[in-house]
Amino acid sequence: MLQIAGIALITTFLALAIKEHKPNFAFLLVLFAGTGIFLFLVDQVQKIISMIESLASSANVNSMYIKTILKIIGIAYIAEFSAQISKDAGLGSMASKVELAGKILILALAVPILTALVETIITMIPSN
Template structure:
């Protein structure tokens, strides 16, 4: 965590003086810092994925839920990263659209879980629905 904080602070301290006179260099410093931090995050995510794969093996038939969780994590992080980069570059409208699409994707990915939940709930309704 210390590395990530230091990369973030140092990149901002380097980018601030350049922002007025050379905004393109400032943006390159920030983008480089984002890529470094993202690469560090990927290494941590690999450990998490290994753990979730082990959990998936234990669950067996419930593994669809782990797959949905994987997809939701991926969508969330990709949308947040893309939106933040666009927002930092001054393109807030594009960032908003990325966030909107990310939310739609989360809903779409979660539909199998919602469907399974409704199936379970319908088992407890006497006489079924209709």
């Protein structure tokens, strides 16, 4: 975490210093540093995904549900990252559209899980 914080602070100070003279370069610097931090964390994310899949396998949970939940989490993180980049560029309206697209995609992926949940609840309710 100290490495990430160090990169972020150095990038922030450099971007602030450069921003007055070369705002486009400052934005690119922030974009590359943010992408670098994101790529630095990919290994950690892979470890987390492996642990979740292992736990799901041990609990005999349908892998389709786990894959769907992992996709939902991925969409949320990617949408947030993209929206923050858009906000950094001063494009708040684009950031809002990215966030909306992420929410719609998450909802579309969640429908089968919600359907299975409702069906399970219905089967548990005793019929007269």
